[in-house]
Amino acid sequence: MNVHDSDTISQILVNKGYKKTDSINDAHIILINTCAVRQKAEQKAFTLIGRLASLKRERPNIISGIIGCVAQEKGTDLLQHFPFVDLVLGPRNIYRIDDFLAQIKEGRGKTSSLDLTCEPYTLTACNGYAKGRVSTFLKIMEGCDNFCSYCIVPFVRGRETSLPAEDIISASKYLISQGIKEITLIGQNVNSYNTKNNTLPTFPGLLKKLDKIAGLERLRFVTSHPKDLSNELIGCFGELTSLCPHIHLPVQSGSDNILLLMNRRYTRDKYLSLVERLKIVRPDITITSDLIVGFPGETEKDFEDSLQLIDNVEFDNLFSFKYSERPQTKALQLPGKLDEKEKQRRLFILQERQRKITLSKNKKMEGSIQEILVEGTGKKDDSQLTGRTPGNKVVNFSANKNLKGQLVRIKIIKGFQNSLLGELVDKYDRKVY
Ligand code: 5AD
Numbered sequence: 001m002n003v004h005d006s007d008t009i010s011q012i013l014v015n016k017g018y019k020k021t022d023s024i025n026d027a028h029i030i031l032i033n034t035c036a037v038r039q040k041a042e043q044k045a046f047t048l049i050g051r052l053a054s055l056k057r058e059r060p061n062i063i064s065g066i067i068g069c070v071a072q073e074k075g076t077d078l079l080q081h082f083p084f085v086d087l088v089l090g091p092r093n094i095y096r097i098d099d100f101l102a103q104i105k106e107g108r109g110k111t112s113s114l115d116l117t118c119e120p121y122t123l124t125a126c127n128g129y130a131k132g133r134v135s136t137f138l139k140i141m142e143g144c145d146n147f148c149s150y151c152i153v154p155f156v157r158g159r160e161t162s163l164p165a166e167d168i169i170s171a172s173k174y175l176i177s178q179g180i181k182e183i184t185l186i187g188q189n190v191n192s193y194n195t196k197n198n199t200l201p202t203f204p205g206l207l208k209k210l211d212k213i214a215g216l217e218r219l220r221f222v223t224s225h226p227k228d229l230s231n232e233l234i235g236c237f238g239e240l241t242s243l244c245p246h247i248h249l250p251v252q253s254g255s256d257n258i259l260l261l262m263n264r265r266y267t268r269d270k271y272l273s274l275v276e277r278l279k280i281v282r283p284d285i286t287i288t289s290d291l292i293v294g295f296p297g298e299t300e301k302d303f304e305d306s307l308q309l310i311d312n313v314e315f316d317n318l319f320s321f322k323y324s325e326r327p328q329t330k331a332l333q334l335p336g337k338l339d340e341k342e343k344q345r346r347l348f349i350l351q352e353r354q355r356k357i358t359l360s361k362n363k364k365m366e367g368s369i370q371e372i373l374v375e376g377t378g379k380k381d382d383s384q385l386t387g388r389t390p391g392n393k394v395v396n397f398s399a400n401k402n403l404k405g406q407l408v409r410i411k412i413i414k415g416f417q418n419s420l421l422g423e424l425v426d427k428y429d430r431k432v433y
């Protein structure tokens with residue numbers, strides 16, 4: 001979501017005639033987009049903000065801003081604590097970035113906007129948004145009403161709101177006309193798209209409409225809350241040609257006691273039955289997840305339940321975190337806090353266990369033929385091309401021509417921990433194969 005927000009901000013500004021620079025030393029405007037989901041992310045933001053102080057000392061005319069979830073959390077205190085900061089903007093206020101910058105440039109002083117009720121919109125008519133890209137995010141909803149007891153998001157991104165389906169459809173058509181082949185719909189909980197305002201289409205309905213758009217090769221979405229994963233949505237994985245067989249379905253814990261304390265509103269068995277149904281509808285589906293260790297009150301048995309769950313599901317990849325205390329959240333008041341050392345120990349055990357599962361799943365793909373959407377040259381080795389399988393695994397391969405934006409068939413030669421190595425078979429054409 002933050003990557004997409006930063007993108008949106010820079011596109012609004014580029015459309016207003018600003019130019020991007022790769023070097024912070026050349027910039028006249030420096031905006032730091034921040035994440036507050038865990039203390040560590042927040043710390044990173046403050047380290048960067050510290051750097052702003054010396055830049056502003058050297059070049060006092062720079063306009064500097066703190067944007068995003070830390071800005072929303074700390075509010076105008078930031079302007080007092082950091083006198084070199086000119087602008088503080090919450091994540092729901094980014095759409096008027098050019099107005100705020102204009103105010104500062106006109107000499108109207110420091111400014112802030114922390115209104116959590118601002119409605120997001122898609123940058124349909126934004127020239128150049130898709131330039132040079134094959135794949136993009138598209139925001140379909142913003143905010144969250146779930147109040148998981150550990151999570152700061154509902155406090156900093158506000159209440160759930162869905163963007164109009166017509167806007168999402170026309171934005172998708174525009175993006176495809178600009179060369180985009182793959183769209184990832186994003187929202188804190190995409191499954192509850194339009195549920196609150198009781199409007200149509202619901203999320204599966206939206207997917208069905210988007211699937212009909214000519215030229216959209218691949219459709220993905222993040223993130224899904226297990227409690228809202230309906231049978232209709234599961235069915236979409238078996239029906240829609242463009243919908244990729246991958247779901248990110250955060251489980252957070254394998255213990256019913258902890259899930260209850262987390263206010264997740266599903267049980268371990270319910271989660272496992274969702275996984276089973278997904279695998280029945282789409283046997284080749286890849287499943288990834290998020291998991292927190294060391295939540296207050298997590299016993300050794302609760303932790304064992306999480307380990308057992310990851311053995312049971314065999315996630316393709318797992319993002320795991322040590323519980324981090326966040327202001328305003330319910331979990332702050334819970335007894336049974338674990339010390340850092342114990343959280344670290346549990347995280348290490350869990351990650352080791354998952355590493356083996358991920359590697360073994362990647363190795364199982366050796367010898368298979370996969371459809372890859374070529375995204376460009378490799379990050380480490382620019383003689384290689386890189387792309388993803390429908391299941392969202394990164395594949396690197398060599399080719400003597402630029403195949404960016406094309407679907408190709410690749411034979412997987414080797415499975416590594418974080419990627420696959422492949423060999424080009426031929427260009428892929430859905431009509432032929
Ligand atoms: N501590 C640790 N992890 C957290 N997450 C959200 N809040 C916290 C927290 N307080 C994790 C969850 C979520 C992911 C985006 O970040 O696993 O799914």
Ligand code: SF4
Nearest residue numbers: 144146147148151153
């Ligand atoms: Fe946070 Fe839970 Fe909302 Fe996800 S669903 S953003 S974890 S409150």
